[in-house]
Amino acid sequence: MDTRIAIIGIIVENTEFADDINQILHEYGSYIVGRMGIPYRERKISVMSIIVDASTDVIGALSGKLGMVDGVSVKTVYSKE
Numbered sequence: 001m002d003t004r005i006a007i008i009g010i011i012v013e014n015t016e017f018a019d020d021i022n023q024i025l026h027e028y029g030s031y032i033v034g035r036m037g038i039p040y041r042e043r044k045i046s047v048m049s050i051i052v053d054a055s056t057d058v059i060g061a062l063s064g065k066l067g068m069v070d071g072v073s074v075k076t077v078y079s080k081e
Contacts, residue, residue: 002055003055004053004054004055004056004059004081005051005053005078005079006051006076006078006079007049007050007051007052007076007077008049008050008063008074008076009047009049009076010048010072010073010074011046011072011073012047012048012071012072013044013045013071013072013073014072015044015046015071016071017072021048021066024062028052028054028058031053031058031062032052033052034050035049036049050062059076059078060076063076
């Protein structure tokens with residue numbers, strides 16, 4: 001199966017759903033290469049970046065599940081190859 005590198009950018013505007021986000025990320029843990037999360041306390045949000053190495057189907061499923069969580073915005077950038 002061909003895989004691609006992608007960065008999933010996440011903005012969490014409602015931190016009460018942090019457990020939901022972490023559960024989803026745990027499900028896809030075998031595809032995650034790295035993860036960084038920064039709480040932006042002044043704005044009461046968190047900003048995360050997740051680096052994954054997976055098929056486009058898996059990346060799309062992960063992004064879609066994250067995007068369905070209330071108060072979460074998600075954008076994904078894929079490598080060209």
